[in-house]
Amino acid sequence: MNGWTGQILRVNLTTKTSKIETFSEEFAHKWIGGRGFAAKILYDELKPGIDPLGPDNKLIVAVGPIAGIPAPNTGKTVVAAKSPITGGYGDGNLGTRITEHLRRCGYDALIVEGRADRPTMLYIEDDRVEFLPADEVWGKGTYATNDWIYAKYGKGVGVLNIGQGGENMVRYAVVRSLQGRAGGRPGMGAVMGSKRLKAIVAKGTKPIPQADPAGMKKLGHDDLKKVHEIDKQSGWSIQGTTGVLAWCNEVAALPVRNFRKTHHPDAWKVDGERLNNARIATYGCPNCTMRCGITIHDDAGRESELDYENIGLLGPNLEIFDLPQVGALNYMCDDYGIDTMSGGCVLSFYADAVDHGAVAGDIKFGEAEKFKKILTAIALRQGEVGNLLAEGSLRAARKIGQGSEAYAMQVKGLEVAAYNCKFIPGMALAFGVSPIGAHHKESWVITFELKQTSRESYGPEKAQKVIDLQRIRGGLFEYIVACRFPWIELGWGLENYPKYFNAVSGLNWTLDDFWTISDRVYAMIKLFWLREYPRTDRKLDYPPAVWFDPANVDTEGPIAGRHLEYDKYDGLLQHYYDIRGYDRRGIPTRATLERLGLVAEAKAAEKFGSLT
Amino acid sequence: MKITVKLIGPFVNQLGFSEKEMEVVPSSTVEGLLALVGIDKARPRIVTRNGRAVAPGEEVREGDRIVISPLYSGG
Numbered sequence: 178m179n180g181w182t183g184q185i186l187r188v189n190l191t192t193k194t195s196k197i198e199t200f201s202e203e204f205a206h207k208w209i210g211g212r213g214f215a216a217k218i219l220y221d222e223l224k225p226g227i228d229p230l231g232p233d234n235k236l237i238v239a240v241g242p243i244a245g246i247p248a249p250n251t252g253k254t255v256v257a258a259k260s261p262i263t264g265g266y267g268d269g270n271l272g273t274r275i276t277e278h279l280r281r282c283g284y285d286a287l288i289v290e291g292r293a294d295r296p297t298m299l300y301i302e303d304d305r306v307e308f309l310p311a312d313e314v315w316g317k318g319t320y321a322t323n324d325w326i327y328a329k330y331g332k333g334v335g336v337l338n339i340g341q342g343g344e345n346m347v348r349y350a351v352v353r354s355l356q357g358r359a360g361g362r363p364g365m366g367a368v369m370g371s372k373r374l375k376a377i378v379a380k381g382t383k384p385i386p387q388a389d390p391a392g393m394k395k396l397g398h399d400d401l402k403k404v405h406e407i408d409k410q411s412g413w414s415i416q417g418t419t420g421v422l423a424w425c426n427e428v429a430a431l432p433v434r435n436f437r438k439t440h441h442p443d444a445w446k447v448d449g450e451r452l453n454n455a456r457i458a459t460y461g462c463p464n465c466t467m468r469c470g471i472t473i474h475d476d477a478g479r480e481s482e483l484d485y486e487n488i489g490l491l492g493p494n495l496e497i498f499d500l501p502q503v504g505a506l507n508y509m510c511d512d513y514g515i516d517t518m519s520g521g522c523v524l525s526f527y528a529d530a531v532d533h534g535a536v537a538g539d540i541k542f543g544e545a546e547k548f549k550k551i552l553t554a555i556a557l558r559q560g561e562v563g564n565l566l567a568e569g570s571l572r573a574a575r576k577i578g579q580g581s582e583a584y585a586m587q588v589k590g591l592e593v594a595a596y597n598c599k600f601i602p603g604m605a606l607a608f609g610v611s612p613i614g615a616h617h618k619e620s621w622v623i624t625f626e627l628k629q630t631s632r633e634s635y636g637p638e639k640a641q642k643v644i645d646l647q648r649i650r651g652g653l654f655e656y657i658v659a660c661r662f663p664w665i666e667l668g669w670g671l672e673n674y675p676k677y678f679n680a681v682s683g684l685n686w687t688l689d690d691f692w693t694i695s696d697r698v699y700a701m702i703k704l705f706w707l708r709e710y711p712r713t714d715r716k717l718d719y720p721p722a723v724w725f726d727p728a729n730v731d732t733e734g735p736i737a738g739r740h741l742e743y744d745k746y747d748g749l750l751q752h753y754y755d756i757r758g759y760d761r762r763g764i765p766t767r768a769t770l771e772r773l774g775l776v777a778e779a780k781a782a783e784k785f786g787s788l789t
Numbered sequence: 790m791k792i793t794v795k796l797i798g799p800f801v802n803q804l805g806f807s808e809k810e811m812e813v814v815p816s817s818t819v820e821g822l823l824a825l826v827g828i829d830k831a832r833p834r835i836v837t838r839n840g841r842a843v844a845p846g847e848e849v850r851e852g853d854r855i856v857i858s859p860l861y862s863g864g
Contacts, residue, residue, distance in 0.1 A: 411832075411859070412799025418864040420798030427795065427856045428840050450801060469864075485864055596863070621863025627842040628835050665862035668833070735840025 179388035180242040180682030181205045185214075186284045188299060188306060190372050191232065191291030195306040197283075206684075207774065209694060210241030213656035214286050215257035215268055216701040220778060222288075225708040225785050229261040229364070230346050230371040232292035237268075238279065238337065238377065239286040241658030243677045245277030245463075246385060248397035249404045249669065250660035251677075252276050252463025256337070259709075260363035261371075262348040262519070262569045263590040263614045266705040270655065271352060271360025272462020274379075275335035281381025293373040296344075298326075301379045311375035315344060318512035319353040326378055335379040340514030343370035345558045347567040349519035349592070353511065356460040357470055357482025362516045363591050363613050388683030396680055400673060404466035404663045413666050414459070416449030417469040418485035423448045425489070425596065429736045430623060432494040432597045434542050435525035436586050436723065439597045439731055443498040447488050455500055467662060475504030483507055489595025490521025495528065496542035506548060513556035519569065522592035523555070524548050526570040526585050527562070535579035538562065583722040588615035596623060598724055599731070600632055600739040603639035605720040606749050610643065610763070612651065612702040615720070619651035620644075621665075632736070635745040640752035652695025696757075697773040700765040704775070704782045707764050711786035718750055718763050760789040790815055790851040794826060797858035804828075813849065820845035822855060833860045 183205070188195040208217050215237040227233040237257040244251050254276045260267025279287065282301050289299070293308070296315035300307040314322045319340040326336050335354075342350035343366030350366030351359040369375075387393050408414050422444065425431040429439035445451070452471050460482055461468030475481040481504035491506040492498065510517040528548075531538035540547050554563030565573050570585035570592055586593045591614025598605035607620040620643045630638055649671065654661040657678060663669035675686050707713055723729050724741045731737050754761065758769030767788050770779040779788055795808040804827050813822060819836050823845070828834060836843055837856045849855060 412802055413859075415802050416798050418861075420859070421861040421864070423795070424797045424856065424858045424861065427797075427854075428837055449798060450807060617863045623863065624835055624860050627837070662864070666864070735837075 178202055178205060179386050180678070180684070181210070182280060182283050182285050182386060184284050185286045185288060186282075186301065186306070187288045187290065189291045190289065190293040190297060190308065190374060193308045207694070207697070209656040210244070210285055211239050211255040211270070211656040211658040212257065212268055213694065213698045214239040215255055216266060216698055216705065218286070218288065219257060219259065219266065220701055220705050223259055227259065229259040229264065230367060232372070234259050234368055234371070236289040236365065236368050236372065236374070237286060238275065238289070240276050240279055241656055242681050243674070244658040245280045246387070246393060246397060246677070246681060247401060247464055248393070248659070248677050249400050249466050249663045249673070250462065250464055251658070252465065253658050253660055254279070255655060255658060256352045256361040256365045258365055258368040260591075260613070261346065261367045262364045265589060265613070265709050266702045267361070267363030267365060267613050269351065269361035269363065269365055270658065271354050272358045272465070272660070273335055273337060273354035274333070274463055275337055275354065275377065276658070277463065278335035278379035278381045280385045281383050282379055283381065283383050287377070289372065289374060292371065296373050296375050298376045298378060299374060301377070303381055303383060315375055316341065319514050320512050322376060326376060330378060330380065336376060338376040339366045339369045340512055340556070342513040342515040342556045343367055344375070345556065345567065346370050347515055347555060347558070348569045348572070349516040349523070350514050351516045353514050355462070357472070357511050358462060359511060359514070359516070362519060362616065366514045387681040389680050393677065393680040396676065401464065401466055404667060404669050407667045407669065408467035411667055414467045414469065416453050417471050419449035419452045419471065419483065419488055421485055422489060423450075428627060429599070429731060429734050430597050430601060432489055432595050434496050435494065435529035435584060436597050436599070436721070437529070437729060439599055439736065440734055441493055441496070441498070444493055446498040447492040447500050447503055451500055452483060452488070462660060465660070467667065469662065473500060473504050475508050476501040477505060479508050481505065481508040482511070486595050487517040490518050490525070494521050494525045494595065495548055497545050497548070499545065502545040506545070506552060509549060509552050513552070515552070515556055518594055519592040520552065520555070522586045523566050523570045523573070524551060526573065526581075527551065527566055529584050530574070530577055530581045533581070535581040536577045583726065586721050586723070588720055589717055591615050593721065598720060598741070599729070600736040600741065601626055602632070602635050602741060602746060602749055603643060605724060605741055605746065606639065606753060607643050609718040609720050609750065610753055612699055620646040622646065635749040637752040637756070640749055640756055643753060644756055647699065648692050648695040652698055653691050656694065656698060693773065697775065700770060700773050700775055701778065703759070703763070703765055704778055707782055707786040713762050713764065713786070715747070715750060715761060715763050719746070764788065792849055792851070792853045792855055794822070795854065795856045797856060798861070799859060800828065800857060817849050818845065819843050819847050819849065819855070822849060823857065826857065828857060834858060835860055
């Protein structure tokens with residue numbers, strides 16, 4: 178089967194066994210790979226109600242048909258499981274050499290089951306699978322773990338690992354890889370930790386099955402050069418993603434002081450210009466054309482790879498306007514293997530709760546050294562505060578009470594990204610309807626809202642735009658598996674991706690062939706959530722309450738006095754459901770599921786939750 | 790009349806400044822300002838005037854803060 182190896186490796190950590198399973202062309206064409214494979218496998222194989230941190234959860238590592246083949250930004254892998262922080266479907270993607278090595282070992286996906294009896298490293302080399310002791314690095318950070326692995330196997334191998342955050346099952350622990358690469362925000366690292374799986378290492382030498390290997394090689398190499406040239410001409414990677422920080426500050430979209438404020442006069446101190454000036458290195462994923470990993474020295478002289486989300490949520494959101502200090506918090510998150518975004522939001526939530534008297538504590542916004550101590554306590558689950566905040570902002574808020582849930586900046590339990598949607602309804606919707614909890618990767622509509630419509634509008638055009646982008650960002654790029662940056666930031670034509678897909682698969686698809694698949698994957702994920710939350714309600718698709726609060730409005734600036742409005746947001750949400758063919762709870766109707774080829778899955782879901 | 794122009798992202802390196810006060814004639818439009826600053830017409834961008842997006846034909850006023858940014862897409 179060209180384009181796919183046709184094989185999945187299933188390993189069981191309890192029994193230390195492995196087996197190779199095959200999948201059909203029908204399965205491949207229906208789900209493609211990456212998120213598509215993960216959503217389908219987890220839905221079919223997990224019983225509803227299992228403990229995400231128990232042995233019955235499964236970790237999926239899945240690549241796509243163009244992944245690992247030299248072409249623009251194809252060095253990404255999806256990691257997925259039932260999420261410890263949301264209790265629903267969770268996934269993420271990260272740049273890693275695992276992408277190419279897993280495929281060269283002969284697999285399009287890896288399923289990890291059970292729980293090891295001791296810290297374990299899974300080593301896969303072509304047909305060989307070994308369960309090796311990892312006691313030596315258990316308790317160590319991700320950088321030391323990488324070094325240990327490289328010392329054993331050389332730097333060319335593919336690695337996924339966890340730090341103390343994952344080992345201690347911090348609910349937003351991530352999976353880590355090269356330098357600062359991390360993925361799996363909804364606690365995929367915690368799932369690895371719950372299985373005592375410290376690392377996955379892969380080394381593959383087989384060819385990746387392709388219909389036209391010579392054609393794809395030329396196409397891929399030519400396009401790698403072209404995209405790199407476009408980046409040079411545009412200058413995007415001079416400031417990378419952090420270029421947007423200064424803009425967010427100007428248009429009142431920056432997260433400041435746990436999203437209470439939308440701009441700050443000191444934001445310039447941590448903006449893209451300052452980051453570029455402090456740059457000592459730049460890192461990127463395998464096959465990257467526009468490396469976004471701008472690296473600086475943190476306050477301890479360590480290399481800290483920063484991008485907008487890290488800086489936004491560990492900087493202005495904590496009212497820290499010192500790049501080396503932000504770098505230090507970022508380095509610590511990376512080394513502990515904790516999501517920088519949730520980490521930043523949990524820290525800011527706690528400072529806000531203390532500030533409002535909801536809980537007693539010794540922390541104020543701006544106190545970088547104290548935030549570092551709290552971060553360590555979280556990663557090691559030390560003390561009452563460490564354990565409380567390791568659970569995520571929603572669980573922490575429910576325990577603290579005192580109305581603090583209103584300013585736990587999360588949706589479905591997953592903390593929001595660094596865009597303050599106090600008065601950006603479409604982006605608030607994007608957070609609300611993201612299938613894994615609040616994440617900007619699915620859909621980002623702020624420029625559209627400001628430039629093509631207006632902030633004031635809650636019209637159907639915004640819902641349509643969110644869906645259009647979900648089909649591409651959360652759909653195509655997550656199952657074909659490639660980084661979306663060349664398209665979204667440099668304007669690299671979307672039509673190139675079917676070209677790569679056709680060259681490897683031998684098929685003759687156009688972009689239109691992918692949109693139904695995107696909708697199918699989203700609907701599949703919705704059914705997963707329905708089974709876990711049979712009493713689900715549209716309120717799960719609402720953004721944080723504080724954005725609707727008149728007491729929280731800006732008192733000056735471009736959005737002074739403005740806030741989201743409940744009835745209007747609900748109307749916007751209903752537009753989204755109507756376009757998607759979902760019912761009033763946000764669940765796909767039977768007719769929609771039939772149209773998307775999910776009849777069997779719908780029948781399975783109806784044993785646990787109702788369909789309309 | 791005096792206005793402030795701020796550039797975002799790669800425009801800073803391409804045009805050699807981050808933020809500056811500029812003297813422009815009354816009734817200057819956004820489009821005219823972009824040409825004055827030297828923004829490539831072909832480059833997609835978003836221009837805000839005091840925090841709100843503006844169309845090319847809109848006039849700038851005394852004391853305005855004009856921010857010119859390439860189109861970011863959220864990374």
